[in-house]
Amino acid sequence: MTSCTPSRLLIQPRLSYGVAAMLALLAACARPRVPIVAAPTPSSRPARGDSPTSASSPVPLATVAVERSAEADVEYLRSRRLAMPVAGIRPDQLTDSFDEARDGSRRHHAIDILAPRGTPVLAADDGRVLRVSWNSAGGNTVYATDPESRLVYYYAHLDGYHELIGPGRPLLKGDTIGFVGTTGNAPKDIPHLHFQVMRMPSDGKYWNGEPINPYAILRGEAERP
Secondary structure, eight states: OOOOOHHHHHTSOOOTTOHHHHHHHHHHHTSOOOOOOOOOOOSSOOSSTTOOOOSSOOOOSOOOOSOOOHHHHHHHHHHTOOOOSBTTOOGGGOOOOTTOEETTTEEOOSEEEEOOTTOEEEOSSSEEEEEEEEETTTEEEEEEEOTTSOEEEEEEEEEEEOTTOOTTOEEOTTOEEEEEBOOTTSOTTOOEEEEEEEEOOTTOOGGGOOEEOOHHHHHTOOOOO
16 A cells, blocks of 8 residues: 655655656645544433423434334343343332323333432343433433344433443443432432333434333233233
């Protein structure tokens, strides 16, 4: 490969095409490199669960090419054998708050897992981090996805993040994402993890997917009628 350093250019033999070619080569070497810019992410999450209404039109992370049925995604979620997303919590300690009302007609669409402040929040599945951000409802939050990008996992009200967590970081089940807290609109005397599972939308807008109730799956129970 041709080098662009002056020393190499000075010792080149006489070129048959003359000074003009050398000047062209120098000009090519001087062209600035085009920076790689990450895809933008939404400034806030639309109203669903414990999330605020977005005032902007977020840019999707990616587009999912294949439409899938809700039933297929639920079965896929079951096959993932999720890990408990809060350290030290047993399945029988969970409460199903998925359909509880929030702010009038709004539904929770997630489960709250209570634990002492600072308890590690763990990755429920293998995959990667999509986004690490703050919003007024969820506080410190993390969005992640599974290895096939069919599901979205939303962890909210974190007291803080693990120092190595960032967008694009690979995750293995049980990796520490952050720590249980009360950031956002959580009651300040009730530390808990707001854990939400959603189907990845076909338009790739992962923050606005159709919720799936993870309660029975984390309990290891058969799907309820």
